[in-house]
Amino acid sequence: MNSASSEVGTDRGTGTTQATTAPRHPPGPKGLPVIGYLLPFLKNPMEAVTQVAREYGGMARIPIRGKYLYLCSDPEMLKELLITHRTKYMKNIRYRHIQALVGQGLLLSEAAEWRRQRVITQPAFKPDTLDAQVGWMGEHTERFLDRWKAHADRGATFDVEPDFNRLAQLLSGRFLLGEPFADIADEFCDIAADVKKHWPAQPRNLIAAFMKPNPKKIALFDAAIERLDKCLLGFVQKHRATDYEGCGVLTRIVRTSREEGNLFDDKSLRDQLSTMFFAGHETSATGLCWIHWALSNHPAVRAKLNAEVATLGGRIPTAEDVHHLQYTQQVIEESLRLHSPIHAISRVAMEDNTVGGFFIPKGQTVVISMYAIHRQDRLYPDAERFDPDRFAPEEVARRHRFAYLPFAAGHRNCIGAAQAMIELKLIVARIAQRYVLTLDPTQKVDPAPGTTMYPRYGMRMKITHAPGQTNNSPAP
Numbered sequence: 071m072n073s074a075s076s077e078v079g080t081d082r083g084t085g086t087t088q089a090t091t092a093p094r095h096p097p098g099p100k101g102l103p104v105i106g107y108l109l110p111f112l113k114n115p116m117e118a119v120t121q122v123a124r125e126y127g128g129m130a131r132i133p134i135r136g137k138y139l140y141l142c143s144d145p146e147m148l149k150e151l152l153i154t155h156r157t158k159y160m161k162n163i164r165y166r167h168i169q170a171l172v173g174q175g176l177l178l179s180e181a182a183e184w185r186r187q188r189v190i191t192q193p194a195f196k197p198d199t200l201d202a203q204v205g206w207m208g209e210h211t212e213r214f215l216d217r218w219k220a221h222a223d224r225g226a227t228f229d230v231e232p233d234f235n236r237l238a239q240l241l242s243g244r245f246l247l248g249e250p251f252a253d254i255a256d257e258f259c260d261i262a263a264d265v266k267k268h269w270p271a272q273p274r275n276l277i278a279a280f281m282k283p284n285p286k287k288i289a290l291f292d293a294a295i296e297r298l299d300k301c302l303l304g305f306v307q308k309h310r311a312t313d314y315e316g317c318g319v320l321t322r323i324v325r326t327s328r329e330e331g332n333l334f335d336d337k338s339l340r341d342q343l344s345t346m347f348f349a350g351h352e353t354s355a356t357g358l359c360w361i362h363w364a365l366s367n368h369p370a371v372r373a374k375l376n377a378e379v380a381t382l383g384g385r386i387p388t389a390e391d392v393h394h395l396q397y398t399q400q401v402i403e404e405s406l407r408l409h410s411p412i413h414a415i416s417r418v419a420m421e422d423n424t425v426g427g428f429f430i431p432k433g434q435t436v437v438i439s440m441y442a443i444h445r446q447d448r449l450y451p452d453a454e455r456f457d458p459d460r461f462a463p464e465e466v467a468r469r470h471r472f473a474y475l476p477f478a479a480g481h482r483n484c485i486g487a488a489q490a491m492i493e494l495k496l497i498v499a500r501i502a503q504r505y506v507l508t509l510d511p512t513q514k515v516d517p518a519p520g521t522t523m524y525p526r527y528g529m530r531m532k533i534t535h536a537p538g539q540t541n542n543s544p545a546p
Protein backbone atom coordinates (compact mmCIF):
# COMPACT_ATOMS: atom_id res chain seq x y z
CA MET A 71 0.00 0.00 0.00
CA ASN A 72 1.39 3.40 -0.96
CA SER A 73 -0.55 6.66 -0.97
CA ALA A 74 1.98 9.04 -2.52
CA SER A 75 0.02 11.49 -4.69
CA SER A 76 0.20 11.78 -8.49
CA GLU A 77 2.68 14.66 -8.82
CA VAL A 78 5.09 12.69 -6.74
CA GLY A 79 7.22 9.59 -6.97
CA THR A 80 5.88 6.32 -5.57
CA ASP A 81 9.13 5.08 -4.09
CA ARG A 82 9.28 4.33 -0.38
CA GLY A 83 10.40 7.04 2.04
CA THR A 84 13.93 5.85 2.47
CA GLY A 85 15.64 9.15 1.78
CA THR A 86 17.80 7.55 -0.91
CA THR A 87 18.81 9.64 -3.94
CA GLN A 88 15.89 10.21 -6.33
CA ALA A 89 15.89 10.83 -10.08
CA THR A 90 13.23 13.58 -9.77
CA THR A 91 14.12 16.98 -8.25
CA ALA A 92 10.55 18.01 -7.43
CA PRO A 93 9.76 17.52 -3.74
CA ARG A 94 7.54 14.51 -3.22
CA HIS A 95 4.85 13.76 -0.67
CA PRO A 96 5.98 10.96 1.61
CA PRO A 97 4.26 7.60 1.26
CA GLY A 98 1.96 6.36 3.99
CA PRO A 99 -1.18 4.45 4.89
CA LYS A 100 -4.58 5.61 3.59
CA GLY A 101 -6.69 4.74 6.61
CA LEU A 102 -10.49 5.00 6.75
CA PRO A 103 -12.62 7.84 5.38
CA VAL A 104 -12.89 10.87 7.75
CA ILE A 105 -10.90 9.40 10.64
CA GLY A 106 -7.93 8.22 8.56
CA TYR A 107 -5.46 6.21 10.60
CA LEU A 108 -6.98 7.23 13.97
CA LEU A 109 -7.99 3.77 15.19
CA PRO A 110 -4.50 2.20 15.28
CA PHE A 111 -3.32 5.41 17.02
CA LEU A 112 -5.97 5.13 19.70
CA LYS A 113 -5.25 1.46 20.24
CA ASN A 114 -1.49 1.92 20.66
CA PRO A 115 0.20 5.06 19.28
CA MET A 116 3.74 3.77 19.81
CA GLU A 117 3.12 0.51 17.95
CA ALA A 118 1.07 2.30 15.26
CA VAL A 119 3.90 4.63 14.28
CA THR A 120 6.47 1.83 14.56
CA GLN A 121 4.52 -0.23 12.02
CA VAL A 122 4.20 2.77 9.68
CA ALA A 123 7.94 3.48 9.90
CA ARG A 124 8.72 -0.19 9.19
CA GLU A 125 6.38 -0.29 6.22
CA TYR A 126 6.92 3.12 4.61
CA GLY A 127 10.49 4.04 5.53
CA GLY A 128 12.22 7.11 6.93
CA MET A 129 9.53 9.71 6.13
CA ALA A 130 5.87 8.76 6.09
CA ARG A 131 2.62 10.71 5.91
CA ILE A 132 -0.27 9.55 8.07
CA PRO A 133 -3.82 10.86 7.59
CA ILE A 134 -5.62 11.59 10.88
CA ARG A 135 -9.04 13.28 11.01
CA GLY A 136 -8.59 15.25 7.79
CA LYS A 137 -5.00 16.33 8.49
CA TYR A 138 -1.63 14.68 8.03
CA LEU A 139 1.04 13.77 10.52
CA TYR A 140 4.54 13.44 9.10
CA LEU A 141 6.57 10.69 10.74
CA CYS A 142 10.35 11.02 10.50
CA SER A 143 12.48 8.05 11.53
CA ASP A 144 15.55 8.16 9.27
CA PRO A 145 18.73 9.40 11.04
CA GLU A 146 19.91 11.61 8.15
CA MET A 147 16.47 13.18 7.78
CA LEU A 148 16.25 13.66 11.55
CA LYS A 149 19.54 15.50 11.41
CA GLU A 150 18.18 17.70 8.62
CA LEU A 151 15.05 18.40 10.64
CA LEU A 152 16.71 19.05 14.00
CA ILE A 153 19.91 20.76 12.83
CA THR A 154 19.90 21.98 9.22
CA HIS A 155 16.30 23.24 9.15
CA ARG A 156 15.92 23.91 12.88
CA THR A 157 14.87 27.54 12.43
CA LYS A 158 11.99 26.44 10.19
CA TYR A 159 10.37 24.45 12.98
CA MET A 160 8.78 25.21 16.32
CA LYS A 161 7.73 23.01 19.17
CA ASN A 162 4.15 21.88 19.27
CA ILE A 163 2.83 23.85 22.26
CA ARG A 164 -0.89 23.87 21.71
CA TYR A 165 -1.82 21.96 24.83
CA ARG A 166 -3.18 24.07 27.67
CA HIS A 167 -2.19 21.62 30.42
CA ILE A 168 1.51 21.65 29.58
CA GLN A 169 1.43 25.43 29.23
CA ALA A 170 -0.23 25.83 32.62
CA LEU A 171 2.28 23.49 34.24
CA VAL A 172 5.61 24.72 32.89
CA GLY A 173 4.69 28.18 31.53
CA GLN A 174 7.25 29.95 29.37
CA GLY A 175 10.26 28.04 30.74
CA LEU A 176 13.01 26.39 28.77
CA LEU A 177 10.87 23.55 27.42
CA LEU A 178 8.25 25.69 25.67
CA SER A 179 9.93 29.00 24.91
CA GLU A 180 11.20 29.74 21.40
CA ALA A 181 13.82 31.67 19.44
CA ALA A 182 15.58 34.58 21.23
CA GLU A 183 13.71 34.04 24.52
CA TRP A 184 14.67 30.34 24.51
CA ARG A 185 18.33 31.22 23.77
CA ARG A 186 18.41 33.75 26.63
CA GLN A 187 17.09 31.14 29.03
CA ARG A 188 19.40 28.37 27.81
CA VAL A 189 22.48 30.60 28.25
CA ILE A 190 21.43 31.35 31.83
CA THR A 191 20.49 27.80 32.82
CA GLN A 192 23.25 25.83 31.05
CA PRO A 193 26.04 26.54 33.61
CA ALA A 194 24.05 24.69 36.29
CA PHE A 195 24.51 21.53 34.20
CA LYS A 196 28.28 21.75 33.65
CA PRO A 197 30.05 18.40 34.24
CA ASP A 198 32.01 19.53 37.33
CA THR A 199 28.90 21.12 38.85
CA LEU A 200 27.03 17.84 38.36
CA ASP A 201 29.88 15.76 39.81
CA ALA A 202 29.78 17.94 42.92
CA GLN A 203 26.17 16.77 43.49
CA VAL A 204 26.93 13.06 43.63
CA GLY A 205 27.82 13.10 47.35
CA TRP A 206 24.43 14.28 48.60
CA MET A 207 22.65 12.28 45.87
CA GLY A 208 24.26 9.12 47.23
CA GLU A 209 23.26 9.98 50.82
CA HIS A 210 19.66 10.77 49.85
CA THR A 211 19.40 7.59 47.80
CA GLU A 212 20.82 5.57 50.68
CA ARG A 213 18.29 6.99 53.16
CA PHE A 214 15.49 6.30 50.73
CA LEU A 215 16.60 2.72 50.09
CA ASP A 216 16.73 2.11 53.85
CA ARG A 217 12.92 2.23 53.66
CA TRP A 218 13.03 -0.98 51.62
CA LYS A 219 14.89 -2.97 54.29
CA ALA A 220 11.78 -4.16 56.07
CA HIS A 221 10.21 -5.15 52.72
CA ALA A 222 13.34 -7.11 51.82
CA ASP A 223 13.41 -8.89 55.19
CA ARG A 224 9.96 -10.28 54.38
CA GLY A 225 10.59 -10.81 50.67
CA ALA A 226 7.60 -8.53 50.07
CA THR A 227 6.12 -7.74 46.68
CA PHE A 228 5.23 -4.09 46.01
CA ASP A 229 4.73 -1.64 43.15
CA VAL A 230 8.09 0.06 42.63
CA GLU A 231 6.69 2.84 40.40
CA PRO A 232 5.40 5.18 43.16
CA ASP A 233 8.66 4.68 45.10
CA PHE A 234 10.84 5.46 42.09
CA ASN A 235 8.68 8.49 41.48
CA ARG A 236 9.11 9.76 45.03
CA LEU A 237 12.86 9.12 45.02
CA ALA A 238 13.23 10.99 41.71
CA GLN A 239 11.12 13.86 43.10
CA LEU A 240 13.27 14.14 46.22
CA LEU A 241 16.49 14.18 44.19
CA SER A 242 15.10 16.62 41.64
CA GLY A 243 13.78 18.99 44.32
CA ARG A 244 17.09 18.91 46.22
CA PHE A 245 19.04 19.51 43.00
CA LEU A 246 16.87 22.46 41.99
CA LEU A 247 16.29 24.11 45.37
CA GLY A 248 19.17 22.88 47.55
CA GLU A 249 18.86 21.74 51.17
CA PRO A 250 15.96 24.13 51.93
CA PHE A 251 13.83 21.96 49.62
CA ALA A 252 13.39 19.71 52.68
CA ASP A 253 11.06 22.42 54.17
CA ILE A 254 8.55 22.04 51.33
CA ALA A 255 9.33 18.51 50.09
CA ASP A 256 6.17 16.80 51.39
CA GLU A 257 3.83 19.57 50.27
CA PHE A 258 5.54 19.88 46.90
CA CYS A 259 5.54 16.14 46.19
CA ASP A 260 1.84 15.94 47.14
CA ILE A 261 1.05 18.76 44.72
CA ALA A 262 3.04 16.99 42.00
CA ALA A 263 1.01 13.83 42.67
CA ASP A 264 -2.21 15.88 42.30
CA VAL A 265 -1.03 17.41 39.02
CA LYS A 266 -0.38 13.90 37.72
CA LYS A 267 -3.72 12.58 38.99
CA HIS A 268 -5.68 15.26 37.14
CA TRP A 269 -3.63 15.18 33.94
CA PRO A 270 -5.92 14.24 31.01
CA ALA A 271 -5.65 10.58 30.03
CA GLN A 272 -4.88 9.74 26.39
CA PRO A 273 -8.13 8.69 24.67
CA ARG A 274 -8.21 4.96 23.90
CA ASN A 275 -11.38 4.74 21.81
CA LEU A 276 -13.33 6.79 19.27
CA ILE A 277 -15.89 8.12 21.77
CA ALA A 278 -13.17 9.40 24.11
CA ALA A 279 -11.26 10.90 21.16
CA PHE A 280 -14.21 13.10 20.17
CA MET A 281 -15.35 14.01 23.70
CA LYS A 282 -14.82 17.49 25.15
CA PRO A 283 -12.56 17.65 28.23
CA ASN A 284 -14.40 17.21 31.51
CA PRO A 285 -14.71 20.69 33.15
CA LYS A 286 -14.63 19.20 36.67
CA LYS A 287 -11.29 17.52 35.92
CA ILE A 288 -9.95 20.74 34.44
CA ALA A 289 -10.97 22.64 37.58
CA LEU A 290 -9.16 20.09 39.78
CA PHE A 291 -6.07 20.37 37.60
CA ASP A 292 -6.19 24.17 37.74
CA ALA A 293 -6.50 24.03 41.54
CA ALA A 294 -3.37 21.85 41.70
CA ILE A 295 -1.51 24.36 39.52
CA GLU A 296 -2.62 27.18 41.81
CA ARG A 297 -1.16 25.32 44.79
CA LEU A 298 2.02 24.67 42.82
CA ASP A 299 2.39 28.38 41.99
CA LYS A 300 1.82 29.36 45.61
CA CYS A 301 4.36 26.85 46.89
CA LEU A 302 7.08 27.72 44.36
CA LEU A 303 6.58 31.47 44.50
CA GLY A 304 6.49 31.30 48.31
CA PHE A 305 9.86 29.51 48.26
CA VAL A 306 11.36 32.03 45.81
CA GLN A 307 10.14 35.00 47.84
CA LYS A 308 11.28 33.54 51.18
CA HIS A 309 14.82 32.88 49.96
CA ARG A 310 15.26 36.25 48.28
CA ALA A 311 16.24 37.58 51.73
CA THR A 312 19.45 35.47 51.66
CA ASP A 313 20.04 36.02 47.93
CA TYR A 314 19.16 32.31 47.50
CA GLU A 315 22.22 31.11 49.40
CA GLY A 316 22.45 27.29 49.17
CA CYS A 317 19.41 26.94 46.91
CA GLY A 318 20.94 24.66 44.25
CA VAL A 319 20.11 25.42 40.62
CA LEU A 320 17.95 28.35 41.75
CA THR A 321 21.02 30.07 43.23
CA ARG A 322 22.96 29.52 40.02
CA ILE A 323 20.31 30.79 37.66
CA VAL A 324 19.59 33.90 39.73
CA ARG A 325 23.30 34.75 39.85
CA THR A 326 24.00 33.95 36.19
CA SER A 327 20.97 35.94 35.06
CA ARG A 328 22.25 38.88 37.12
CA GLU A 329 25.73 38.59 35.59
CA GLU A 330 24.18 38.48 32.12
CA GLY A 331 22.23 41.66 32.99
CA ASN A 332 19.03 39.77 32.32
CA LEU A 333 17.47 39.06 35.73
CA PHE A 334 14.66 36.47 35.82
CA ASP A 335 11.51 37.81 37.48
CA ASP A 336 9.55 35.62 39.94
CA LYS A 337 7.24 34.25 37.27
CA SER A 338 10.21 33.24 35.08
CA LEU A 339 11.87 31.55 38.05
CA ARG A 340 8.65 29.69 38.83
CA ASP A 341 8.36 28.56 35.18
CA GLN A 342 11.99 27.45 35.04
CA LEU A 343 11.81 25.47 38.28
CA SER A 344 8.51 23.84 37.37
CA THR A 345 9.88 22.97 33.92
CA MET A 346 12.98 21.31 35.32
CA PHE A 347 11.16 19.53 38.12
CA PHE A 348 8.50 18.04 35.87
CA ALA A 349 10.79 17.40 32.89
CA GLY A 350 13.32 15.80 35.19
CA HIS A 351 11.66 13.50 37.71
CA GLU A 352 8.97 11.42 36.02
CA THR A 353 11.32 10.66 33.11
CA SER A 354 13.92 9.27 35.53
CA ALA A 355 11.29 7.39 37.53
CA THR A 356 9.76 5.59 34.55
CA GLY A 357 13.29 4.98 33.26
CA LEU A 358 14.06 3.20 36.56
CA CYS A 359 10.94 1.03 36.24
CA TRP A 360 11.90 -0.18 32.77
CA ILE A 361 15.56 -0.71 33.69
CA HIS A 362 14.60 -2.95 36.62
CA TRP A 363 12.04 -4.76 34.51
CA ALA A 364 14.78 -5.51 31.95
CA LEU A 365 17.22 -6.63 34.65
CA SER A 366 14.62 -8.94 36.11
CA ASN A 367 14.04 -10.52 32.67
CA HIS A 368 17.72 -10.92 31.76
CA PRO A 369 19.61 -12.76 34.53
CA ALA A 370 22.87 -12.87 32.55
CA VAL A 371 22.82 -9.09 32.12
CA ARG A 372 22.03 -8.67 35.79
CA ALA A 373 24.95 -10.95 36.75
CA LYS A 374 27.35 -8.89 34.62
CA LEU A 375 26.08 -5.64 36.09
CA ASN A 376 26.40 -7.07 39.61
CA ALA A 377 29.98 -8.10 38.89
CA GLU A 378 30.82 -4.55 37.82
CA VAL A 379 29.10 -3.03 40.84
CA ALA A 380 30.93 -5.49 43.14
CA THR A 381 34.20 -3.78 42.20
CA LEU A 382 33.06 -0.82 44.34
CA GLY A 383 33.48 -2.98 47.44
CA GLY A 384 30.12 -1.99 48.91
CA ARG A 385 30.68 1.78 49.16
CA ILE A 386 28.06 4.25 47.97
CA PRO A 387 29.26 5.20 44.45
CA THR A 388 31.26 8.43 44.26
CA ALA A 389 31.30 10.69 41.19
CA GLU A 390 34.41 8.91 39.96
CA ASP A 391 32.82 5.49 40.50
CA VAL A 392 29.74 6.57 38.60
CA HIS A 393 31.84 7.54 35.59
CA HIS A 394 33.57 4.16 35.61
CA LEU A 395 30.38 2.06 35.64
CA GLN A 396 30.59 1.35 31.90
CA TYR A 397 28.40 -1.77 31.74
CA THR A 398 25.79 -0.24 34.07
CA GLN A 399 25.65 2.69 31.68
CA GLN A 400 25.16 0.33 28.72
CA VAL A 401 22.27 -1.41 30.50
CA ILE A 402 20.63 1.96 31.11
CA GLU A 403 21.20 3.12 27.54
CA GLU A 404 19.74 -0.08 26.12
CA SER A 405 16.69 0.25 28.37
CA LEU A 406 16.24 3.90 27.30
CA ARG A 407 16.39 2.66 23.69
CA LEU A 408 13.53 0.18 24.03
CA HIS A 409 11.60 2.21 26.59
CA SER A 410 12.42 5.88 26.08
CA PRO A 411 10.53 7.67 28.86
CA ILE A 412 9.67 10.38 26.31
CA HIS A 413 8.42 8.11 23.53
CA ALA A 414 7.85 10.90 20.98
CA ILE A 415 8.27 14.61 20.38
CA SER A 416 6.95 16.77 17.57
CA ARG A 417 7.73 19.90 15.60
CA VAL A 418 5.49 22.21 13.55
CA ALA A 419 6.77 23.55 10.18
CA MET A 420 6.77 27.37 10.16
CA GLU A 421 7.22 27.47 6.38
CA ASP A 422 7.09 25.07 3.42
CA ASN A 423 10.29 23.04 3.26
CA THR A 424 11.73 19.69 2.24
CA VAL A 425 13.38 17.02 4.34
CA GLY A 426 15.11 14.13 2.61
CA GLY A 427 13.52 15.34 -0.63
CA PHE A 428 10.01 15.10 0.86
CA PHE A 429 7.69 18.09 0.92
CA ILE A 430 6.61 19.28 4.38
CA PRO A 431 3.99 22.05 4.05
CA LYS A 432 3.81 25.01 6.42
CA GLY A 433 1.70 24.33 9.51
CA GLN A 434 2.11 20.53 9.41
CA THR A 435 3.32 18.51 12.38
CA VAL A 436 6.33 16.24 12.14
CA VAL A 437 6.43 13.48 14.73
CA ILE A 438 9.74 12.09 15.95
CA SER A 439 8.94 8.82 17.67
CA MET A 440 11.86 7.54 19.70
CA TYR A 441 9.90 4.32 20.16
CA ALA A 442 9.67 3.81 16.38
CA ILE A 443 13.24 4.94 15.56
CA HIS A 444 14.76 2.74 18.24
CA ARG A 445 12.84 -0.32 17.05
CA GLN A 446 13.91 -0.30 13.39
CA ASP A 447 15.87 -3.43 12.43
CA ARG A 448 17.78 -1.40 9.86
CA LEU A 449 19.27 0.65 12.71
CA TYR A 450 19.35 -2.02 15.42
CA PRO A 451 19.51 -5.59 14.06
CA ASP A 452 16.89 -7.74 15.82
CA ALA A 453 15.69 -4.49 17.36
CA GLU A 454 13.22 -5.93 19.90
CA ARG A 455 16.00 -7.89 21.64
CA PHE A 456 17.43 -6.35 24.83
CA ASP A 457 21.22 -6.30 24.44
CA PRO A 458 23.41 -3.79 26.33
CA ASP A 459 26.37 -4.74 24.13
CA ARG A 460 24.84 -2.49 21.48
CA PHE A 461 26.16 0.37 23.60
CA ALA A 462 29.75 -0.80 23.85
CA PRO A 463 31.81 2.28 22.85
CA GLU A 464 32.89 0.81 19.48
CA GLU A 465 29.25 0.00 18.60
CA VAL A 466 28.13 3.53 19.51
CA ALA A 467 30.93 4.99 17.37
CA ARG A 468 29.70 2.94 14.40
CA ARG A 469 26.10 4.10 14.67
CA HIS A 470 24.58 7.31 13.30
CA ARG A 471 24.26 9.88 16.11
CA PHE A 472 20.61 10.47 15.17
CA ALA A 473 19.71 6.78 15.49
CA TYR A 474 19.54 7.18 19.29
CA LEU A 475 17.39 9.98 20.66
CA PRO A 476 16.14 9.33 24.21
CA PHE A 477 17.23 12.88 25.09
CA ALA A 478 16.45 14.29 21.59
CA ALA A 479 19.31 16.04 19.73
CA GLY A 480 20.28 19.38 18.28
CA HIS A 481 19.88 22.73 19.97
CA ARG A 482 16.70 21.68 21.84
CA ASN A 483 18.25 18.54 23.30
CA CYS A 484 17.64 17.66 26.95
CA ILE A 485 19.56 20.02 29.20
CA GLY A 486 19.36 17.43 32.00
CA ALA A 487 20.69 14.42 30.04
CA ALA A 488 24.02 14.19 31.89
CA GLN A 489 22.32 14.79 35.25
CA ALA A 490 19.79 12.05 34.45
CA MET A 491 22.52 9.55 33.49
CA ILE A 492 24.43 10.22 36.71
CA GLU A 493 21.28 9.81 38.77
CA LEU A 494 20.22 6.61 37.01
CA LYS A 495 23.67 5.04 37.28
CA LEU A 496 23.96 5.91 40.95
CA ILE A 497 20.51 4.53 41.82
CA VAL A 498 20.79 1.38 39.69
CA ALA A 499 24.23 0.60 41.13
CA ARG A 500 23.16 1.23 44.73
CA ILE A 501 20.04 -0.89 44.38
CA ALA A 502 22.13 -3.70 42.86
CA GLN A 503 24.55 -3.47 45.81
CA ARG A 504 21.75 -3.82 48.33
CA TYR A 505 18.73 -5.60 46.85
CA VAL A 506 17.38 -7.90 44.16
CA LEU A 507 14.13 -6.83 42.47
CA THR A 508 12.25 -9.60 40.65
CA LEU A 509 9.11 -9.01 38.60
CA ASP A 510 5.97 -10.50 40.13
CA PRO A 511 5.05 -13.29 37.67
CA THR A 512 1.38 -12.18 37.74
CA GLN A 513 2.28 -8.59 36.75
CA LYS A 514 0.84 -7.57 33.38
CA VAL A 515 3.33 -5.25 31.66
CA ASP A 516 2.27 -2.77 29.02
CA PRO A 517 3.98 0.54 28.11
CA ALA A 518 1.36 3.30 28.05
CA PRO A 519 1.61 6.78 26.54
CA GLY A 520 1.20 9.52 29.14
CA THR A 521 3.37 12.46 30.13
CA THR A 522 6.02 9.70 30.04
CA MET A 523 5.79 6.14 28.72
CA TYR A 524 4.82 4.49 31.99
CA PRO A 525 3.93 0.89 32.87
CA ARG A 526 0.12 0.98 32.52
CA TYR A 527 -0.54 -1.63 35.23
CA GLY A 528 2.30 -0.62 37.55
CA MET A 529 5.46 -2.63 38.18
CA ARG A 530 5.04 -5.03 41.09
CA MET A 531 8.32 -6.59 42.11
CA LYS A 532 9.48 -8.91 44.84
CA ILE A 533 12.36 -7.51 46.85
CA THR A 534 15.04 -9.54 48.63
CA HIS A 535 18.44 -8.63 50.04
CA ALA A 536 21.39 -8.91 47.67
CA PRO A 537 23.64 -11.87 48.54
CA GLY A 538 25.96 -10.94 51.39
CA GLN A 539 23.79 -8.05 52.59
CA THR A 540 22.93 -8.26 56.28
CA ASN A 541 19.31 -8.59 57.18
CA ASN A 542 19.48 -6.10 60.04
CA SER A 543 16.30 -4.06 59.97
CA PRO A 544 14.18 -3.84 63.12
CA ALA A 545 11.17 -6.15 63.30
CA PRO A 546 8.12 -4.50 61.73
Ligand code: HEM
Nearest residue numbers: 176177349350353354412415476477478482484485486490
Ligand atom coordinates in the same frame (compact mmCIF):
# COMPACT_ATOMS: atom_id res chain seq x y z
C1 HEM B 1 15.75 9.90 31.79
C2 HEM B 1 15.54 11.18 32.00
C3 HEM B 1 15.18 12.18 30.92
C4 HEM B 1 14.73 11.98 29.65
C5 HEM B 1 14.45 10.66 28.94
C6 HEM B 1 14.56 13.30 29.04
C7 HEM B 1 14.16 13.52 27.74
C8 HEM B 1 14.04 14.77 27.15
C9 HEM B 1 13.68 14.99 25.77
C10 HEM B 1 13.36 13.91 24.75
C11 HEM B 1 13.67 16.34 25.56
C12 HEM B 1 13.32 17.08 24.26
C13 HEM B 1 11.89 17.55 24.30
C14 HEM B 1 11.44 18.20 23.00
O1 HEM B 1 12.25 18.48 22.14
O2 HEM B 1 10.23 18.43 22.86
C15 HEM B 1 14.02 16.96 26.81
C16 HEM B 1 14.11 18.33 27.00
C17 HEM B 1 14.33 18.90 28.23
N1 HEM B 1 14.63 18.25 29.41
FE1 HEM B 1 14.87 16.26 29.66
N2 HEM B 1 14.87 14.24 29.97
C18 HEM B 1 15.28 13.61 31.13
C19 HEM B 1 15.73 14.21 32.29
C20 HEM B 1 15.78 15.57 32.50
C21 HEM B 1 16.27 16.21 33.70
C22 HEM B 1 16.90 15.47 34.90
C23 HEM B 1 16.06 17.56 33.55
C24 HEM B 1 16.38 18.71 34.47
C25 HEM B 1 16.95 18.64 35.61
C26 HEM B 1 15.48 17.75 32.24
C27 HEM B 1 15.12 18.98 31.72
C28 HEM B 1 14.77 19.20 30.39
C29 HEM B 1 14.53 20.53 29.84
C30 HEM B 1 14.57 21.84 30.60
C31 HEM B 1 14.26 20.34 28.47
C32 HEM B 1 14.02 21.43 27.44
C33 HEM B 1 15.38 21.85 26.87
C34 HEM B 1 15.31 22.93 25.80
O3 HEM B 1 14.35 22.95 25.03
O4 HEM B 1 16.25 23.73 25.75
N3 HEM B 1 15.32 16.53 31.63
N4 HEM B 1 14.25 15.98 27.77
